[in-house]
Amino acid sequence: MSELESLIIEQSREGRTAVSLPQCDVPEAALNSLLPSEYLRTQEPELPEVSEVDAVRHFTRLSTYNHGVDTGFYPLGSCTMKYNPKVNEMLARLPGFTMMHPYQPEELTQGSLQLMYELQNDLAQIAGMDAFTLQPAAGAHGEMTGILIVRAYHAHRKDTKRTKVIVPDSAHGTNPATAAMAGFEIVQVPSNERGGVDIEALRKVANEEIAALMLTNPNTLGLFDENILEIAEIVHSVGGLVYYDGANANAIMGLARPGDMGFDAVHINLHKTFSTPHGGGGPGAGPVGVKEFLKPFLPKPIVIKKEDGSYSLDYDRPLSIGRVRAFVANFAVLVRAYSYIRALGGDGLKEAARNAVLNANFLMSILKEHFYLPFDRVCMHEFIITPKDLKPYGIHTLDIAKRLLDYGYHPPTIYFPLIVEEAMMIEPTETENLETLEKFANSLIRIAEEGKTDPEKVKNAPYDTLVTRLDETSAARHPDLRWHKG
Numbered sequence: 001m002s003e004l005e006s007l008i009i010e011q012s013r014e015g016r017t018a019v020s021l022p023q024c025d026v027p028e029a030a031l032n033s034l035l036p037s038e039y040l041r042t043q044e045p046e047l048p049e050v051s052e053v054d055a056v057r058h059f060t061r062l063s064t065y066n067h068g069v070d071t072g073f074y075p076l077g078s079c080t081m082k083y084n085p086k087v088n089e090m091l092a093r094l095p096g097f098t099m100m101h102p103y104q105p106e107e108l109t110q111g112s113l114q115l116m117y118e119l120q121n122d123l124a125q126i127a128g129m130d131a132f133t134l135q136p137a138a139g140a141h142g143e144m145t146g147i148l149i150v151r152a153y154h155a156h157r158k159d160t161k162r163t164k165v166i167v168p169d170s171a172h173g174t175n176p177a178t179a180a181m182a183g184f185e186i187v188q189v190p191s192n193e194r195g196g197v198d199i200e201a202l203r204k205v206a207n208e209e210i211a212a213l214m215l216t217n218p219n220t221l222g223l224f225d226e227n228i229l230e231i232a233e234i235v236h237s238v239g240g241l242v243y244y245d246g247a248n249a250n251a252i253m254g255l256a257r258p259g260d261m262g263f264d265a266v267h268i269n270l271h272k273t274f275s276t277p278h279g280g281g282g283p284g285a286g287p288v289g290v291k292e293f294l295k296p297f298l299p300k301p302i303v304i305k306k307e308d309g310s311y312s313l314d315y316d317r318p319l320s321i322g323r324v325r326a327f328v329a330n331f332a333v334l335v336r337a338y339s340y341i342r343a344l345g346g347d348g349l350k351e352a353a354r355n356a357v358l359n360a361n362f363l364m365s366i367l368k369e370h371f372y373l374p375f376d377r378v379c380m381h382e383f384i385i386t387p388k389d390l391k392p393y394g395i396h397t398l399d400i401a402k403r404l405l406d407y408g409y410h411p412p413t414i415y416f417p418l419i420v421e422e423a424m425m426i427e428p429t430e431t432e433n434l435e436t437l438e439k440f441a442n443s444l445i446r447i448a449e450e451g452k453t454d455p456e457k458v459k460n461a462p463y464d465t466l467v468t469r470l471d472e473t474s475a476a477r478h479p480d481l482r483w484h485k486g
């Protein structure tokens, strides 16, 4: 760290300030009587006292320490780090939306309700479902909502022997976690040599104890399961439901619909496919769609259009699983998704999906000459390669990911899915141009060469970042996020 990079609290000088506020016109006695005494400060807070320019420089500098989609290529598989058009940010910031209060009466929120109603319908059309809730705040939250709906459906039919949920071994970790949290036992099914669900293994575990199968298609290997209709049929034939983890809809939007593949319920990550910038933990949205027969179990309220043409929140839903969050949704995320969908239209969504698939296949076709490609078939939005040839040089996927930082790229997702040893999961997205893809491929190829000619260089990377190799486990398990005096 240079001298300029001291912590903001260390730059503090008594009396220096960035604001000038008028005298508070509420008498102190009134303030004290309004707030319960346990909430009143007994000491001044220890805040940095800095000027406006100090604060601006500090936070602007911090922003440059992070790699974002606006600063460079970000091929983080399964996360769909596409560029999100800024016009959607402008719309989400319109005062009519941001100044709204959740307790405002319906007569005064008709525009927002209409937006939610139309988004519910747009998503239903895209997913091939009959109804949507916009409440869930993330993909994992959508899964939880979806599986609680499945549970409510079976319970309503007094079909109480269904205690198990089938999850393929390529699943995102949130799938088994969701099923376990909802009280189900997990039954894992293996993948076949083409990267899809092993049908014979599925047949063996499909029985009257199965509440649901949770499936991602295209799956986390970036592969479309060609047996999807048969898979759905096997689960339905024993009375189970089929749940679609639609976190990654970027390859299929407008082209293929979970509802047509036999799925009964689905969640969609608006923060991946539908234009909300993400990374660092949110906010996001994971709306859940269902087929007609599951509609009564959706969380309440949902937005309805009344006969007189006005919009309303419908709480009169006796079979609903209830609320899954406070208020209606992460509303600004919905605005972005709505404006993204309406700006692109059906043809635009299709083109985006086709380009996402094209970009992934283009990159894969270059890289497969230099890396090991465990499933050599046309991929969807992403693909998996591994540095198998570099094993004799002691080079692991982690080393390549770290070296990529020196080349100015965010690394791909690594060591996931778990079923591929040393996996690198690359998702370029549709918003990258040909030159970016070629430059990235060339960088990876150069790193592979460095791995053979100068393995130590790769093993000790990165060199050009603010911090170099970290103890990532300790950083995650014992984060030290507070400033300690002295």
Ligand SMILES: *Cc1c(COP(=O)(O)O)cnc(C)c1O
Pocket (backbone or CB within 6 Å): 078, 079, 138, 139, 140, 141, 172, 174, 216, 220, 245, 247, 248, 269, 284, 286
């Ligand atoms: C991202 C992702 C999830 C989880 O979504 P969150 O919004 O991070 O909770 C679930 N499944 C798959 C396949 C994903 O890629």
